[in-house]
Amino acid sequence: MKERLVVVGNGMAGIRTVEELLKIEPQRYAITVFGDEPxxxxxxxxxxxxxxxxKRFDEIMxxxxxxxxxxxxxxxxxTPVTSIDxxxxxxxxxxxxxxxxxxxxxxxxxxxxxLPVPGHELEGVIGFRTIADVETMVSAARSFHxxxxxxxxxxxxxxxxxxxxxxxxxTVIHLPExxxxxxxxxxxxxxxxxTLERRGLKIVTGxxxxxxxxxxxxxxxxLKDGRELVADLVIMAVGVRPxxxxxxxxxxxxxxxxxxxxxxxxxxxRVYAVGECVQHRxxxxxxxxxxxxxxxxxxxxxxxxxxGRYTGSTTATRLKVSGIELFSAGDFRGDxxxxxxxxxxxxxxxxxxxxLKENRIEGAVLYGDTVDGAWYYELMREKSDVSAHxxxxxxxRMHIADxxxxxxxxxxxxxxxxxxxxxxxxxxxxIVNAIRTKGxxxxxxxxxxxxxxxxxxxxxxxxxxxxxxxVGGAYSAPERKPLCSCTDFTHEEVREAIRVNRLTTREQxxxxxxxxxxxxxxxxRPALNYYMLAAWPAEAVDDAQSRFVNExxxxxxxxxxxxxxxxxxxxxxxxxxxxxAIADVAEKYRVPxxxxxxxxxxxxxxxxxxQLPHIWADLNTAGLVSGHAYGxxxxxxxxxxxxxxxxxGTQDSIGMGVALEKMTxxxxxxxxxxxxxxxxxxxxxxxxxxDFGVVGIEGAWELHIGGNGGLKVRVTDLxxxxxxDAEVLEYCGAFMQLYREQxxxxxxxxxxxxxxxxxxxxxxxxxxxxxxxxxxxxxxxSQQPAQNDPWAEHAxxxxxxxxxxxxxxxxxxxxxPPTQAGPYHGLTA
Amino acid sequence: xxxxxxxxxxxxxxRLGARVVATAQGDVAVFRTSSDEVFALLDxxxxxxxxxxxxxxYGRQVACPLHNWSIDLAxxxxxxxxxxxxxxxxxxxxxxxxxxSLRDG
Numbered sequence: 001m002k003e004r005l006v007v008v009g010n011g012m013a014g015i016r017t018v019e020e021l022l023k024i025e026p027q028r029y030a031i032t033v034f035g036d037e038p039x040x041x042x043x044x045x046x047x048x049x050x051x052x053x054x055k056r057f058d059e060i061m062x063x064x065x066x067x068x069x070x071x072x073x074x075x076x077x078x079t080p081v082t083s084i085d086x087x088x089x090x091x092x093x094x095x096x097x098x099x100x101x102x103x104x105x106x107x108x109x110x111x112x113x114x115l116p117v118p119g120h121e122l123e124g125v126i127g128f129r130t131i132a133d134v135e136t137m138v139s140a141a142r143s144f145h146x147x148x149x150x151x152x153x154x155x156x157x158x159x160x161x162x163x164x165x166x167x168x169x170x171t172v173i174h175l176p177e178x179x180x181x182x183x184x185x186x187x188x189x190x191x192x193x194x195t196l197e198r199r200g201l202k203i204v205t206g207x208x209x210x211x212x213x214x215x216x217x218x219x220x221x222x223l224k225d226g227r228e229l230v231a232d233l234v235i236m237a238v239g240v241r242p243x244x245x246x247x248x249x250x251x252x253x254x255x256x257x258x259x260x261x262x263x264x265x266x267x268x269x270r271v272y273a274v275g276e277c278v279q280h281r282x283x284x285x286x287x288x289x290x291x292x293x294x295x296x297x298x299x300x301x302x303x304x305x306x307x308g309r310y311t312g313s314t315t316a317t318r319l320k321v322s323g324i325e326l327f328s329a330g331d332f333r334g335d336x337x338x339x340x341x342x343x344x345x346x347x348x349x350x351x352x353x354x355x356l357k358e359n360r361i362e363g364a365v366l367y368g369d370t371v372d373g374a375w376y377y378e379l380m381r382e383k384s385d386v387s388a389h390x391x392x393x394x395x396x397r398m399h400i401a402d403x404x405x406x407x408x409x410x411x412x413x414x415x416x417x418x419x420x421x422x423x424x425x426x427x428x429x430x431i432v433n434a435i436r437t438k439g440x441x442x443x444x445x446x447x448x449x450x451x452x453x454x455x456x457x458x459x460x461x462x463x464x465x466x467x468x469x470x471v472g473g474a475y476s477a478p479e480r481k482p483l484c485s486c487t488d489f490t491h492e493e494v495r496e497a498i499r500v501n502r503l504t505t506r507e508q509x510x511x512x513x514x515x516x517x518x519x520x521x522x523x524x525r526p527a528l529n530y531y532m533l534a535a536w537p538a539e540a541v542d543d544a545q546s547r548f549v550n551e552x553x554x555x556x557x558x559x560x561x562x563x564x565x566x567x568x569x570x571x572x573x574x575x576x577x578x579x580x581a582i583a584d585v586a587e588k589y590r591v592p593x594x595x596x597x598x599x600x601x602x603x604x605x606x607x608x609x610x611q612l613p614h615i616w617a618d619l620n621t622a623g624l625v626s627g628h629a630y631g632x633x634x635x636x637x638x639x640x641x642x643x644x645x646x647x648x649g650t651q652d653s654i655g656m657g658v659a660l661e662k663m664t665x666x667x668x669x670x671x672x673x674x675x676x677x678x679x680x681x682x683x684x685x686x687x688x689x690x691d692f693g694v695v696g697i698e699g700a701w702e703l704h705i706g707g708n709g710g711l712k713v714r715v716t717d718l719x720x721x722x723x724x725d726a727e728v729l730e731y732c733g734a735f736m737q738l739y740r741e742q743x744x745x746x747x748x749x750x751x752x753x754x755x756x757x758x759x760x761x762x763x764x765x766x767x768x769x770x771x772x773x774x775x776x777x778x779x780x781x782s783q784q785p786a787q788n789d790p791w792a793e794h795a796x797x798x799x800x801x802x803x804x805x806x807x808x809x810x811x812x813x814x815x816x817p818p819t820q821a822g823p824y825h826g827l828t829a
Numbered sequence: 830x831x832x833x834x835x836x837x838x839x840x841x842x843x844r845l846g847a848r849v850v851a852t853a854q855g856d857v858a859v860f861r862t863s864s865d866e867v868f869a870l871l872d873x874x875x876x877x878x879x880x881x882x883x884x885x886x887y888g889r890q891v892a893c894p895l896h897n898w899s900i901d902l903a904x905x906x907x908x909x910x911x912x913x914x915x916x917x918x919x920x921x922x923x924x925x926x927x928x929x930s931l932r933d934g
Contacts, residue, residue: 438910448910449910517887517888518863518864518888519845519862519863519886519887519888520887521887521892522884522885522887522892522897522899525885525887544843544846545843545844545845545846545885545886546885548885548894549883549884549894550894552883553883557880557883557894557895559877559895561878561879561880801841802843802848805848805849805850805851805856806836806837806841806842806848806849806850806859807836807837807850807851808850808851808852809834809836809850809851809852809853809929809931810853
């Protein structure tokens with residue numbers, strides 16, 4: 001017999017919880033859903049777009065009736081629940097229907113706050129919450145002319161804009177002096193006000209409503225200062241209140257909302273609550289992303305999994321009025337202890353303000369150009385120290401990082417066939433289409449379905465703008481980002497668990513952390529493998545099957561299934577003997593192409609998999625070893641000619657480059673790691689776009705970190721200057737170790753340094769000599785077991801098997817009874 | 830009735846890995862899961878022809894090494910939201926031997 005789950009509330013939070021539950025535990029419950037409205041579940045955030053005539057009702061439906069049928073869910077739509085009998089464990093609905101439960105989920109949402117002024121019950125006075133409200137507004141617009149919206153917040157302005165589109169004369173009256181005072185400062189609000197007034201909206205601020213006047217239907221709005229406004233339709237948009245009436249009547253503990261703990265449980269352990277009706281850690285939420293996060297946690301507990309906690313959300317807002325770009329997050333006003341950076345270009349209609357406290361972003365308001373909203377928001381949530389690039393912060397990520405999308409700043413201005421994601425060739429139209437047809441809500445969903453912003457991430461801001469325009473104006477990002485969907489633990493928590501509990505095998509780690517999937521996934525397995533190798537270099541068991549093919553076969557896979565082979569060329573210096581050996585290999589194995597790489601090495605291109613061990617053996621014989629061109633590891637150390645020959649060189653860059661490479665080769669890192677050494681400030685080795693760059697100057701070395709020459713060009717930050725060669729090695733090892741121990745898997749040094757802040761790295765590697773020495777020591781220790789040439793290990797006969805087919809079946813073998821097919825002899829070298 | 834061909838022993842295939850069987854129809858990838866189930870698919874990702882045998886096996890899926898599409902080992906179908914299908918072949922283990930049929934499964 002199935003357990004019974006009753007859901008009160010057929011809106012976005014309740015149904016999302018059911019969807020999450022069905023994903024992980026489809027069979028446990030017989031589910032019954034009660035909804036006040038006579039519809040199935042729709043996207044409430046999009047009501048303003050329906051009102052504005054940009055969408056039809058059927059376009060904002062999320063789950064139609066057939067979805068409920070498919071999942072055997074009993075739906076009572078248009079059937080408000082009137083009471084809960086917690087002792088008898090059942091709910092009673094208005095038409096006499098009763099439903100017993102083993103678990104009850106309350107998702108009753110919120111109700112518009114109605115100003116208790118005289119006349120508020122007159123006909124033509126409504127809130128803005130349901131499909132019925134929108135229908136009332138649209139039909140009023142056909143017969144009447146004058147609308148007054150009370151409340152100039154997000155909801156009020158979206159309602160006013162919609163009514164304007166329906167041909168009404170609309171006045172917004174707002175008690176404070178500035179519009180959207182909870183999201184905007186005075187300057188941004190006045191730009192917004194000017195834009196809205198140009199569109200024909202009348203705005204009266206500092207206006208306190210005294211009464212609504214009319215005989216049967218509302219006719220006028222009277223303000224306390226005596227002014228009167230003609231009104232055939234009045235929209236109350238002065239805020240919402242969590243809908244707690246039902247819960248309160250059932251004696252569940254409520255304050256402003258239904259009080260829940262981190263598992264979304266109310267004070268009655270059989271009763272859960274999610275969504276706008278909930279009060280969690282003194283907060284209530286009206287945005288969609290926190291609700292979805294709550295839904296996921298709640299579903300976990302309904303499924304008896306017993307883990308997953310909701311710990312609250314930081315939220316940001318985008319206004320959903322077409323043609324207006326507006327973004328707001330955090331504390332955007334600041335106080336005496338904070339500083340503001342402001343850019344104001346009234347002629348272009350652009351205003352940006354960032355609030356900084358102790359070099360960290362506390363809040364942001366963007367108007368007119370919001371493409372960097374997501375980036376500022378991320379820096380804010382990560383509490384990144386931004387002092388190192390503070391001077392460029394205002395000009396956006398584009399300025400710091402040369403990420404695609406051709407300088408386009410506004411998704412609204414883009415044509416459908418304009419390319420948004422230059423890495424994967426995804427156009428705006430593709431994204432909009434996927435969001436609409438697949439019902440996507442989050443950036444992660446869009447990445448998965450369209451691949452947009454899934455490579456370099458440079459267009460994430462644009463994709464979020466498109467998402468906001470399609471699904472709703474407000475979003476937030478989760479506080480905690482689990483490593484992948486196999487676990488609820490973050491990268492940091494997983495790494496800590498591995499370190500503290502001395503976990504050294506994948507099976508151990510997954511068992512210890514209650515992994516949700518038996519084998520993990522391609523996202524978490526390589527990360528776990530790396531974290532274990534980094535924490536326990538001597539003990540951890542390297543799991544070949546948890547490595548990407550390139551790291552398993554020590555070569556780079558190409559689109560035609562062939563591989564490239566790159567031997568290590570120390571500091572970019574080679575010898576005639578080595579060149580001859582490479583040439584011999586290229587001829588002997590008929591390698592289709594020999595190419596000089598950007599990192600001063602030689603690449604044998606187009607090698608077949610079965611040839612790999614033979615080529616390695618031949619190269620090994622000539623003294624050449626693997627160059628790890630395939631690994632999340634030290635790649636190359638590029639050098640210029642240096643003081644031995646160059647007339648400008650101040651230092652021996654080649655000697656230093658070779659020493660650095662000898663020290664660090666074979667070291668696994670969270671992502672690839674590149675170095676370069678230049679002998680003078682002319683910097684011919686391009687050391688200032690490397691993960692670790694060294695530039696010789698007269699009598700000293702300059703050390704640079706966090707550069708990147710790839711998809712996002714980022715110039716390094718100067719770490720410090722040192723005098724001696726030994727110091728260069730020590731600082732390099734210490735920096736690499738800090739990166740190895742602290743960056744998330746697949747995080748390059750550039751975003752890592754931006755995230756933790758340059759001052760932090762300086763503190764650990766430069767200022768604190770003890771910390772530097774300890775990091776350096778740990779780095780050298782980790783290199784002991786790591787510096788083995790994988791080619792030499794795998795070229796041995798025993799390991800060659802993996803590189804050849806297990807057998808070969810000739811056409812003649814088909815149709816024969818079970819026999820051993822012809823053995824495969826592999827490639828005779 | 831499939832024509833079973835002995836292609837080697839189960840232990841020739843690494844757990845959570847695959848080996849290739851070369852055939853006249855092209856390479857066939859034979860996968861081995863963590864619970865020692867075996868599956869066989871044509872070694873071509875329906876997306877851009879990537880060698881599925883070189884991908885990472887997890888659960889009853891494999892992730893293609895070229896563009897990370899996930900393919901269901903039992904059906905050969907790409908995992909949503911991607912769409913496509915790799916031809917599959919009957920395969921079973923008997924007495925530690927892997928028996929493959931080249932008739933379409």
